[in-house]
Every structure is written in C-alpha cells, then in structure tokens.
Amino acid sequence: MRQKIRTIKDPFLAFLKSEASGGVILLICAITAIILANSPLGEGYDHFLHRPLSLGYGTFSLEMGLVHWINDGLMAVFFFLVGLEIKREFLFGELKTPSAMVLPVFGALGGMLVPAILYSLVNWGSSTIGGWGIPMATDIAFALGIMTMAAGSAPLGLVVFLTALAIVDDLGAIIVIALFYSSQMEWVALAAGLAALAVPFLMGRFRVKWFPAYLLCGLLGWYFFLKAGIHPTIAGVVLGFSIPARENPKASMLHKWEERLEPWSSYLIMPVFALANAGVAVSLGALDFTSPLLWGIGAGLVLGKPLGIFGSVFLIHKITGISLPGGARPGELAAAGMLGGIGFTMSIFIASIAFTDSGLLNLAKFSILLSSTVSAVLGTVVFKLGKRCNAEKEDEKLVATHTLKNT
Numbered sequence: 001m002r003q004k005i006r007t008i009k010d011p012f013l014a015f016l017k018s019e020a021s022g023g024v025i026l027l028i029c030a031i032t033a034i035i036l037a038n039s040p041l042g043e044g045y046d047h048f049l050h051r052p053l054s055l056g057y058g059t060f061s062l063e064m065g066l067v068h069w070i071n072d073g074l075m076a077v078f079f080f081l082v083g084l085e086i087k088r089e090f091l092f093g094e095l096k097t098p099s100a101m102v103l104p105v106f107g108a109l110g111g112m113l114v115p116a117i118l119y120s121l122v123n124w125g126s127s128t129i130g131g132w133g134i135p136m137a138t139d140i141a142f143a144l145g146i147m148t149m150a151a152g153s154a155p156l157g158l159v160v161f162l163t164a165l166a167i168v169d170d171l172g173a174i175i176v177i178a179l180f181y182s183s184q185m186e187w188v189a190l191a192a193g194l195a196a197l198a199v200p201f202l203m204g205r206f207r208v209k210w211f212p213a214y215l216l217c218g219l220l221g222w223y224f225f226l227k228a229g230i231h232p233t234i235a236g237v238v239l240g241f242s243i244p245a246r247e248n249p250k251a252s253m254l255h256k257w258e259e260r261l262e263p264w265s266s267y268l269i270m271p272v273f274a275l276a277n278a279g280v281a282v283s284l285g286a287l288d289f290t291s292p293l294l295w296g297i298g299a300g301l302v303l304g305k306p307l308g309i310f311g312s313v314f315l316i317h318k319i320t321g322i323s324l325p326g327g328a329r330p331g332e333l334a335a336a337g338m339l340g341g342i343g344f345t346m347s348i349f350i351a352s353i354a355f356t357d358s359g360l361l362n363l364a365k366f367s368i369l370l371s372s373t374v375s376a377v378l379g380t381v382v383f384k385l386g387k388r389c390n391a392e393k394e395d396e397k398l399v400a401t402h403t404l405k406n407t
Contacts, residue, residue, distance in 0.1 A: 023146070025267060028271075029272075032275060037279030038282055042279075070273055071277070076232055078270065081262065082174070088254060100164075103313050104167075105168055107161070107168075108169045109312065111136075111165065112136040112169060115304030116133065118300050122296035123293065128293040131293060131297070135341075137169065137343045137350055138341075138346065139344035140167075143166065146379060157325045160325070161328075173350065177231050178231065181354060189229075190228035192224040193220070193222075193224030196218075197235060200239060204244040214242065278369065282366065288363065293363055293364060297343075297347070301343050301368070301372065305341035306334060306338045307337075310330075310334045331382060331385075338382060343371065344368065
C-alpha cells in the first residue's frame, strides 16, 4: 500500500519542487530581459530576437524569427510536458476521482471565466477585445514559488489544490488557443497533422515504447499544424496525451519522460521564453494609460482571478459541504486565489498570439508584468497576515490553557 501511494506521490512532489524553484530563475530572466530592453543594448536585443532563422530542407524548410522559433517550437516541448502532466493527474493523481476533481475544476473555471468577462467588459467595442484570453492564465511556477516563500507552513492540501487547479487551467488555455487563437484553417494540412498525431495513440495501444517513433509523429504533427493555421504547440499537448502510462513509475513511459523533461522545462525552456518575451521597453510617455487593454488585463488578473477562484470554491464548499483544500482557512484560500493572478509567462504567451501589433503587444506585456507583480504582493501580504493572526490565536489558546491549569 505504501509503495502504491509513493508511486503516485513521488512524481507530484518532484514536479512541485522543480516548478517552485524554477520560479526564481524565471524571475531573474524576466528582470534581465527588462533591463536589456531598456538599456543601450535594447535595439540589438530586439534585432537578435527577430533575426530570421531557417531550418529544414526543400519543401520542409521553415524560416522564422528566433522569437517565433522559441514561442512556436521550444514551447511545444513545454506543452508536451503539460500534456504528460494532465494525463498523469487524470489517471493517477489529484484529478483521478470525481470528488477530488470538484474543487480544482470549479476553481479553475471560475478563475478563467471571471477574468475573461472583466476584460471583455472593459474592452467592449474596442479593437483590443480579442485579448480576452490573456488574463485567464496562471503561471504555476511563480504562484507555487511565492506560496512556498510567503506561507511557509501552508497546508499541503492547499498547495496540491493550487497545482491541480493550474493543470486544469492549462487545459483550458490549450482549448482556448486551439479554438480562438488559430488563424484561417488549411484543411488538407490539418488532416495531415491529425493523421500524424493519431499514429502515436495506435502505438500506445500496442505498447510501443520506442520514443523516436513518437517524436517523429509529433514533429510531423507540429509541422502540419503550423501550416494549417493551428498554433503548433497544440501538437505537443496531443502527443503528450498519447504517451503510454502505468501506475508504477519504473514501468511507465509517461513518468519517465515527465521526469526527464521537468528540469529542462523549469531551468531552460521557460527561462529562455522569459528572456525572449519579457523584455518590454518601458517608456512612460509612450504608454497609453487610458487604453482599455492595460486596465482590462489588470482587472482580469488582479480582481478576476481571486474573485473567480475563491468565489467558485467557497460557493461549492457552502453548497455541498466539501471541506476547503487541506482544511485551509478562507483567508488562505483567498491568498491562493490572488497568487492565481500571476499570469506572467502563460499570459505573455497568449498575448503574443493575440496581438501582432508591436505597440499593443508591448502594452499587454507591461500590464501583465505589473498585474502579476501586484497579485504576487497581495497574495504574499494576505498569507503573511493570516500566518501572524493564526500565531496570535495559538498563543492566546496556550495562555488560556495555562491559566485554567493554574486555577
């Protein structure tokens, strides 16, 4: 029994550890990118990121700027890992049973719908209405990193809840990107991509474990999705879903590749993405502080995320009687909701798809960075205040107990 629990728990704990520590590196890379973009090296930094790079041969040759290779290519590896994590959670983890799914699923839905609605209300009738998907995302690495530092002894159940919520949130973001942020379809290329990605599922049914075969199908699917007008990172997710899984990590191809890719994702892929995308040239005179884009993202991340997450979870708790995650207090749940407003890398990723105009994209990035910072500060303060109040209550209980004993 203990061995069975360990096989489920160990991959989750490894994932949690890498995500939380990776948040520190992400922050360093984001700050470095901002410094570069606002230094005398800013023009060279921008030119380097948009320098054309050609890969392939003949008909299968592709030429894109370096930043597009990072966003469309390198991020496909990250989304492959996301696909693996989602599949593991639904098969063996926190989303395995309907009862365990209820709070993370409703929390994620509230945390996606309310920010999107607030953004849409602020941007209604504006040309920036298409960015409604930006505040729906949560950067789990930053959120867990802040929770670890701020809460210290936060209930493990609350940490598990936030992680499961972020995985459902990632799934929602994937669906939004596939349905609403893909360009006009090329149906022949789409059919070819779907056919290429159907093969790994057949191989999984026959327990094929030779990974290069899966990789080849994934590359073909990625290429044809790109040609079809669907964001190619979706191919990475679908390929992740196809990898065979077993409950025993030693015998599971899914667990092995998840374990191998987690460090690369946390310490290379996401930091490189941050270096390439977080560099916003901040010129206060050039920023339009009256733009609904700026205020819509701010309203979605700072207000919409905590309202959506806390409101939906607390409502389900009151209606059904399901305990709050890990026995957390309402204040701790509210703080976790605030940390859900740290959109950072995932929000920037969606913004890079939603807007092609460099001015709008820079404004969106500025708003994302500012709103994510505000959300992190608010979440930290609420966690710290809650921790102090809890400590004072414990001291009062000890004093009362000691007094009763003496009398």
